[in-house]
Amino acid sequence: MIIAAQIFATAAALLHIYIFSMESITWTTGKTRALFKTSEAEAEATREMAFNQGFYNLFLAVAALAGVIALGMGHLAVGSTLVFAGAGSMLAAALVLALGSPGKAKLAVKQGMFPLLSVALLALGLALGN
Template identity: 85%
Template sequence: MIIAAQIFATAAALLHIYIFSMESLTWTTAKTRSVFKTSEAEAEATREMAFNQGFYNLFLAIASIAGVIALGLGHMAVGATLVFAGTGSMLAAALVLALGSPGKAKLAIKQGVLPFLAIALLILGLVLGN
């Protein structure tokens, strides 16, 4: 279960690195605007906010990857803590998105499913000892 949790935590981290790239690097492009359903004017007006928000996603990804590495090296307490912190924050952000912007529920589900699975599998792995 812990290995499966590591796989989902890594997938969640990779997704959040992609989100970082969209928010911080390509926010005003047509492709990214279509993903986030924003107009050109909205993208320009929120450019600085999105740039900052993208880095939050990157830092959550880094924490999750650091946790996956720590787990792989046998440091269960540190690794689990980092994976729970990183993916738990990702899942919480997805819930905030879904509740705060119901029109973006599909994006929230895409953002939250991988962290949810990582958390659930890590809990099972820790409880069951595998």
């Protein structure tokens, strides 16, 4: 189960790296604006906020990936802690999105599914000793 948790943590990290790239690099492009349903003026007005928010996503991805690597190297306590911190924060952010913007619930589910599976499988794997 811990290996499955690592796979889902990696998937969550990759998704959040993609979100980072959209928010911090391509925020004002037509494709990203269409995905986030923002006008050119809204994208320009929120550019600095999105840039900052993108880096939050990147840092969570780095924490989760560092945990996956540590687990792979046999460092159970450190790896688990990093995966719980990184993926757990991703999951919490998805919950905040769903509760704060009910119209974005589908997006929140997409954003939170991989972290949820990672956290749940890691907790179960640790509890069962595998």
